[in-house]
Amino acid sequence: MDWEEIEQIVMSVMEDLNLLLQRKETDRAFLMLLQDTYRKFAETGQILLSWNHPVLTENLLSGQDAFEKVMDAVERCRPVSEVLDRLYEFGQTLLTLKRCLSMEEKYFIIVYGINPKTPDYIYCLDLTKTFVMAFAVKNKPPELTEYMGIPVIDMDEAGNLEYNYLLCTEEPEEADQYPYEKILNIHSHIKTFVTGGYEIAYERMNFYRDRGPYDGIVTGLSYIRQGIDLNSIHGRFLNFAIGGQDLFYSYQMFRYAYEHAKEPQSIQYALIGLSPYIFQYDMSAAPYNAVVAERYYSFLRRMNHFAGAWIYKGAYHYAKDRLDQIMKEDFEEIYTTTEEEYFLNYESDLKSVVYDSGKLDEKGIQAEKESIEREYHKNYPKTEAFNIRILREYLEYLKQRQVKAILVMPPMTKLYQKYMSWDMYQDTMGILEKLQTEYAFTFVNLLTDLELEDKYFRNSSHLNGAGAVKVTEVLNQYLLLDETESR
Numbered sequence: 001m002d003w004e005e006i007e008q009i010v011m012s013v014m015e016d017l018n019l020l021l022q023r024k025e026t027d028r029a030f031l032m033l034l035q036d037t038y039r040k041f042a043e044t045g046q047i048l049l050s051w052n053h054p055v056l057t058e059n060l061l062s063g064q065d066a067f068e069k070v071m072d073a074v075e076r077c078r079p080v081s082e083v084l085d086r087l088y089e090f091g092q093t094l095l096t097l098k099r100c101l102s103m104e105e106k107y108f109i110i111v112y113g114i115n116p117k118t119p120d121y122i123y124c125l126d127l128t129k130t131f132v133m134a135f136a137v138k139n140k141p142p143e144l145t146e147y148m149g150i151p152v153i154d155m156d157e158a159g160n161l162e163y164n165y166l167l168c169t170e171e172p173e174e175a176d177q178y179p180y181e182k183i184l185n186i187h188s189h190i191k192t193f194v195t196g197g198y199e200i201a202y203e204r205m206n207f208y209r210d211r212g213p214y215d216g217i218v219t220g221l222s223y224i225r226q227g228i229d230l231n232s233i234h235g236r237f238l239n240f241a242i243g244g245q246d247l248f249y250s251y252q253m254f255r256y257a258y259e260h261a262k263e264p265q266s267i268q269y270a271l272i273g274l275s276p277y278i279f280q281y282d283m284s285a286a287p288y289n290a291v292v293a294e295r296y297y298s299f300l301r302r303m304n305h306f307a308g309a310w311i312y313k314g315a316y317h318y319a320k321d322r323l324d325q326i327m328k329e330d331f332e333e334i335y336t337t338t339e340e341e342y343f344l345n346y347e348s349d350l351k352s353v354v355y356d357s358g359k360l361d362e363k364g365i366q367a368e369k370e371s372i373e374r375e376y377h378k379n380y381p382k383t384e385a386f387n388i389r390i391l392r393e394y395l396e397y398l399k400q401r402q403v404k405a406i407l408v409m410p411p412m413t414k415l416y417q418k419y420m421s422w423d424m425y426q427d428t429m430g431i432l433e434k435l436q437t438e439y440a441f442t443f444v445n446l447l448t449d450l451e452l453e454d455k456y457f458r459n460s461s462h463l464n465g466a467g468a469v470k471v472t473e474v475l476n477q478y479l480l481l482d483e484t485e486s487r
Contacts, residue, residue, distance in 0.1 A: 006044055007101040010094060013040045017091050025080055034074070038067055041094075051149030054123040056100060063093035100127035107326050108163045111135045112155065113170035113187070114147055120338035121169045121186050122148065124331040133163055138173055165326060184326075189319045193298040194332045195339060199225065199242045200295045202343040205336035207238065213263035214238045216479075219250035220273020222462060223410040226350060228271070229468040234479045241273050244292050246283040247387045251394040252300050258401070269479065270398050272407045274432075276425035276447070279387045280378035298332060351465030353458035357415045368460055369419045376421035388431060395439040405441035406478055407432065410471065411450045416460040442478055450474060 016037040023030045045060045070086040107130045111122070114135055125132070135147045140154040158166065158178070166178055168185040195201040199222075215235030218228050222243035230237055238261075240253040250272060258264045275281070284293045284304035293306040297316060303309040328334055360368065398405045412420070425447075432443055456467030463471060 006047060007098065009040055009044045010098050010101060013037055013044070014091070014094050014098065016040070017087065017094065020087055021084055021091070023080075023084075026074055026083055031074070034070070041067065048149070052119070053148040054119050055125065055127050056097070058123075059093060059097050059100065063090060063097065066090040066093050096128065106131040107165060108133050109326065110153075110158050110161065110163045110166050112158075112166055112168045112172055113137065114144075114152070115170055117187070117338075118169045119148070120335060121167070121190075123338060124186075124327050124334050125167075126326060126328045130326045133161060134158075136166075165322070167326070184319065184322055186323060186327075189316075189323065190332070190335055193294055193316055194335060196292075196295050198339075198343060198346055200292075201336045201339060202347070203238075203240055203242070204299065204333055205340060205343070207240075207257065207260070208330065208333035208336065211260065211262040212236075212238070213266040214257075214261060215266065216269030216271060217254050217257050217267060218271040218273070219245065219253050220271075220408075221245055221275055221278075223275060223412075224271070224273020224408055226458070227273070227408075227410045227463045227468050227471045228475075229465070229472040232469055232476070233472050234476045235269070237269075237271070242292075244283050244286075246281050247278060247390045247394070248304050249283060249296055249300075249302075251390055251397070252296070252302055254394070255397065256300055258403075264401075267401075267403055270394075270403050270405050271475070272394070272405060274407055274409050274428070276409070276420060276422075276428055277376055277378055279384045279428055279431055280380055280424065282380070282383045282386070285383070350458060350462075351468070353464055355413065355454045355457040355459050355464070357413060357454050357460065365415075368415060372416055372419040372460065373421075376424050378424070384431075388435075391435065392438070395435070395441060399439060405439070406444060406475070407441055408444045408475065409447045410463065411446040411452050411467075413452075413454055413457050413460045417447075444475065444478055446471060446474065 016033060020030065020033055020037065041063065045064065048056045048060055066086070066089045070083060070090055073083045073086050109125075109130050109132050111118070111132055111134070114137055118135075122132070132150050135150055135152045136155045136158045137144070137152060138155050140152060144152050146152055153161075155173075164182065165184045166172070166182050168183065169187050171187065172178070172183065172185070194204075214237060216237045218224060218237055218239045218241045220241040222241070222245075225239060225241035225243065225245075228237070228239055228241070230239060238257055240257055242249070242253070245253070254270055258267060261267065282305055284306040293303045293309070294312045294316070297303050297309075297312065298320075303313070306312070323331065357365075357368075395405055435441075436443065450471070452463075452467060452470060456463060456470055458464040458467075
């Protein structure tokens with residue numbers, strides 16, 4: 001049975017539904033027609049579910065849930081008006097299903113590639129605006145005839161079809177053989193601008209699903225990201241700290257969260273993670289971290305000092321503008337939800353690692369020494385001046401919104417402290433002391449005030465799950481003090 005035949009059954013169900021909505025009472029004739037309507041819907045559902053198409057499955061389950069509410073109202077002898085209201089809700093799911101199956105006024109798509117991520121990309125397609133003509137693969141085996149109820153063709157056959165876009169779920173081979181304006185590489189777009197850094201994608205997913213209300217927002221480098229235990233902190237916090245996040249992006253992430261939160265006025269605290277080298281650090285200019293700027297750009301629209309910004313901005317908007325024609329609204333955020341299992345497993349793995357510097361041999365210690373010293377191989381007066389200005393803007397933004405700023409210098413292992421630059425640390429402390437004469441903020445220096453054993457770290461500078469609980473216990477004392485003062 002093909003899509004057009006399925007669409008005809010759906011049309012028949014909708015005709016029955018129209019008759020039901022005209023009824024004035026739930027008599028025997030009504031119940032018989034209701035049963036026949038559901039029989040047709042169930043018949044359609046069995047076929048569509050067998051196609052294992054995520055969007056259709058989601059719609060069918062919504063329809064089934066809506067119909068169960070209809071039956072519940074009938075069985076409880078609710079007023080006819082309530083039954084009809086429930087039927088109307090069921091009808092809305094049918095209408096969406098019909099639009100998904102219809103081929104009128106749609107973009108015709110060939111999907112290139114069948115791989116484990118293909119269903120996730122298809123889930124982000126708006127089937128009310130697109131019609132998937134076929135899946136195309138290179139060197140198609142004879143036994144592979146359909147996927148998700150849709151024909152599978154060899155890529156060489158694609159040229160014989162009239163289509164609007166070739167949606168690539170993997171890197172296309174010999175892409176120059178196909179019209180450039182028809183190629184939409186969603187795989188590359190998502191990988192480059194959305195999920196390339198798991199932490200950003202993970203927090204975008206969390207914030208997309210839940211906009212609050214929040215009591216506070218955490219921003220900063222990975223030291224603070226992995227140093228906060230959201231389960232034990234006082235209040236409800238959003239952890240928007242990301243590995244490599246400098247002061248500029250820390251400020252931008254707070255603004256994004258505050259300005260898109262459900263109830264921004266409920267946000268009382270900003271926990272800002274620092275490091276001894278924070279004023280000498282510009283993520284968008286650092287060779288090993290600059291590429292992360294492109295992932296921030298997809299939702300912040302900022303790249304700061306990234307040298308290749310104009311190239312990536314152009315590439316992003318060229319693809320995004322065309323993808324918006326065929327994908328669901330917020331498809332980038334929707335896609336992140338498909339990676340949830342990976343995100344959670346990765347986070348769990350990080351929390352479970354236990355560091356032991358005592359097991360390092362001479363080469364291991366030397367490698368640690370060189371890595372730590374490299375972090376402090378910085379002398380950038382312009383970067384320092386820029387970061388001081390950004391932190392002032394950040395603090396001013398918080399002040400105007402009556403959000404309490406708590407700046408945190410996370411703890412480090414003894415090995416890390418041995419090789420870090422204490423001169424740079426003193427420079428940072430001097431800047432913070434001067435800023436405290438201009439702005440009211442709490443500074444929590446756990447680098448010097450909290451000595452933790454190696455077992456609370458996953459490496460020489462990042463806390464594990466147990467360490468995060470320890471740090472959060474300390475921070476809770478400051479949150480409680482602030483709460484007392486605010487009362």
